[in-house]
Amino acid sequence: MKMLKTLGYLAAASTLGATISLSAQADEVNIGFTGPLSGGAALYGENTLSGLRMAAEEINANGGFEVDGEKHTINLVALDDRYSPSQAATNAKRLKQESNVPAVFVPHSGGIFALMSFNEQSEFLVMAYSSVPSITEKGNELTLRIPPTFDGYVNAFTELAYDEYGKKLAMGGATHEYAKIWSDMIKDKWNSLGGEVVADNPMDYNKSADFYTGVSRLIAADPDVMFIGGASEPTGLVARQARELGYQGPFILMDQAKLDEVAEVSGGMESLEGSIGVVPLSAYTTESAKSFVKRYNKEHGKNPGSEAAFMYGALHGLVNAMTIAGTTEDVHAIRKAMDKGLATLDNSKNPYEVDGVNDKGGFLTDPTVAIVKDGKIEEREISEIIKK
Template sequence: MRMLKKLGRAVAVATLGAGLSAGAMAESTVNIGFTGPLSGGAALYGENTLSGLRMAADEINADGGFDINGETYKVNIISLDDRYSPAQAATNAKRLKQESNVPAVFVPHSGGIFALQDFNEQDDFLIMAYTSVPTVTEKGNSMTLRIPPTFDGYVKAFTDYALEHEGKKLGMGGATHEYAKIWSSMIEKAWTSKGGEVVANNPMDYNKSADFYTGVSRIVASEPDVMFVGGASEPTGLVVQQARQLGFQGGFIVMDQAKIDEVAEVAGGLDMMNGAIGVVPLSVYETDAAKNFITRYEDKYGKTPGSEAAFNYLALHGLVKAMDMAETTEPKKIRATMNEAMSKLDPSKNPYEVTEVTEKGGFVTDTTLAVVEDGKIVQKEIENQ
């Protein structure tokens, strides 16, 4: 009977995915879920997100785990591929909750997040939302935590800079997934409200195609001063590359999902990106916390991390800190402790120095803007931030 009570209190040990040794399986384990694109055009984006979670989990476990009421727990990440499909993300989340009793599911796309918000409060799990769509936390879902800053700040800053420095004519070639549609709608509205003209609007499926010549050629033919592009970094790089090959010489507004340095690797170098406006890449940050994280990530994975890895890394450390402080794996109590937990998180585990969570569930982070000038990424100040 005592053994049954103990098992009832513990979070279920992983039944999905391999990776724990027989010895580790005997330990008390908190399963943390992930559903995201691990195949298809956005696979690199999904893997980059997951790498941050795995790095945080490895560190937590190597440090001996964490304590809940005198019992030591380790972290086990259970990852499922949803191929960027909201319906599959919902199916995965149901499976993660029912089979592995996860208190939280990390999701790196807005379509999946909105799908999970239909039932996560009832099913009692936190959504760890890696998306900058503002409505994710404006909907009033009490069990959603939005990890990056909202993109409405990016829309205003990027639009203002492009209109001032690049020209008035915008050709739109963003992606077709839900997140990109929302971004596109907002930037079109902002652009035209400030006197700009949209001369082409040709969204493309960044997740299924590797040849964007037809769509890009239609945009280039409209002779824009600026192109709006963006989905995952890898296909965005192909769009930029093909635009240059078709003779486009203007600037780019790069949706925040894509990172300038990662886009440049695919496009053919930063010289191909001159005039591009986007989020400041983590690699450009000069803070000790960011540099420390970059060094450790490069040692572990052999490549420079992007913001997907860094934000999800700090979010998992914050989540575990909240469980430790709340002395429970109950999602509602974890959520109630998140703000305090982030304020007390070890700076070495917090590359973006997030120390506050709003009442609506948003991690508080400054909006940033970078521009590629003469083949170099230059950070710019944003007025009225």
């Protein structure tokens, strides 16, 4: 089956949309996406969307998937929300009303919480790409959290930095809701260890490319460690400008920022010496990860971020759950089948080898920790870092 990859952007005063028509069959299943496809976080949004595209194209190229004896294909309908929670909510309502989507993928916590205020009433699954723990603590029966929660990252990153580098921390994270939650948890953990937060100057990573003033305020406090993080591209700019202003210490990177992607902007992995973040998928040694990286690299000419890999596996898992549930419309039955849908997924379609879904709706996978030493990424075991 021939794939149609043309993005049809729909211009309007409040939204920019893109519809990816992957098949002209009458038995298409529309799957929604709302995320940042323009502005400072556009690269992050495109990375998440690229994983969904890749999964959808593979599914359709293989003749689609069977549900209750009938073949179906995937039609991915993507809308730009520019990282705005209110626009994400508007997009989701449009996706449900116009395309009758059973699920909407959204890659930012503000948008996720906005959708969770009405998704149960409107009956669609929120496929949440965010590691904020409270997403699955609210008891929303139709929300699934895709990456592992970041509380494990916060504790491990903070303790590792405190033990290796010193007691003075400067905070230069982003201003969106997800980053604010991260920042609050980092500060609380740092203080609990006996450290001192010597500067706190959040910056708008989505609207600016000039961070010199903000970074100067952090450097003036003479920190041992600097916390930064938003989407990878602006985070790389923050790191590069900090180096240009003379900061030589390590960074703690929020999990949204990926070390390998940040390094492309900051000046190479050497520019991140000593920094702590999540292990990039390109550094994984499992066959499922290596296979996905190879296929993604062939198609896109670059290594995938974790967003692309998680989204790729999540869409395959969602389709598998529809097959198991015997429906593309009953979202409660599909949600119930998600655990088995992921657990029985072929590893070639599951780069992070997600084992299933816990009772609160979180995908079952472990967080990872990396530190840059001599210009190379070293993986550390969380169990060896976090104090008992």
